[in-house]
Amino acid sequence: MSEQVIEALRRSRYRIISDDKDLEEVCRLRYNCYRAEGSIAVNERGIMADAFDGTANCVHVAVEFDGKLLGAMRLHLMSELSHESPSLGTFPEILESVKRGQTALDLTRFVIDPSARRQHVPAHFLVMRIPFLATMFYDIDLALAPVRVEHTAFYRRYLGYELMIGPRSYPWLKKPLQLLTANVSEQRDAILARTPFFGPVGDIPHSNIAFPDLSGVYAASKRGRSEAA
Secondary structure, three states: OHHHHHHHHHOEEEEEEOOHHHHHHHHHHHHHHHHHOOOOOOOOOOOOOOHHHHOOOEEEEEEEEOOEEEEEEEEEEEEOOEOOOOOOOOOOOHHHHHHOOOOEEEEEEEEEOOHHHHOOOOHHHHHHHHHHHHHHHOOOOEEEEEEOHHHHHHHHHHHOOEEEEEEEOOOOOOOOEEEEEEOHHHHHHHHHHHOHHHOOOOOOHHHOOOOOOOOOOOOOOOOOOOOOO
C-alpha cells in the first residue's frame, strides 16, 4: 500500500480553498457524494454548504489527482480563542477538553469523487493525510472525527482513533454519526513509524500543504509548535 500511495502522491496536489468559485466546486462534490450514499435530501442547487464553511477558524483543503478534483475535507481549529465547530452542537462534551487548555481539530465533510474507486486510486489515504498534517502544523492535542459506524475500522487501524461518544443524530444528515477521538500528540510517532506517508514526504514537495496562519483565531498548544507540514 505504501508504494501505491507514494506513486499517487506524485500525481497529486493539495490546495487550500479560499476562492468562492473553488469552494462551490467542493460543495458540489460534497453534494454528489452524500447524495450517492442517500445521506442528505435533494436540493435544487446541487450544493452542500452551511454557515460553518465561512468561520474564521475553518480551513478547506482539496486534493487534485492528475489535475482534477479528487477529494476534500473541512477542518475547524479549536482553542481558547475559538470554539466554533460543526460537531460541538451534537457532541457538546468535547468543549470541556478545550476549556482545560487543549487544542482540537474537528474534521468534517470528508468526500472523495466516486470515480476514484474505479481508477484504483488510494484516495482515502490521500485525503486522510490532510488532518494528520494539520495536527502537525497547528500542534493539535486532540483530533475529532464524527463518522458513521461502518467507517470506524479505518480510523482505528491507521490513525489510532477510539470511540468517545456513540451514534447521535447529526444536523442535515439522515444517518447518525458517532464521535471518534485521537490523542495525536501522543500517537504521532507511532503512526508515522507504521505509515510514514501520512507525514511530509521530502522528495515530493508538492505533496505537502501550505496551511494558513490562523493566529488571532487559534492558539497553538503550549507544548510548542511542531515542524510545518
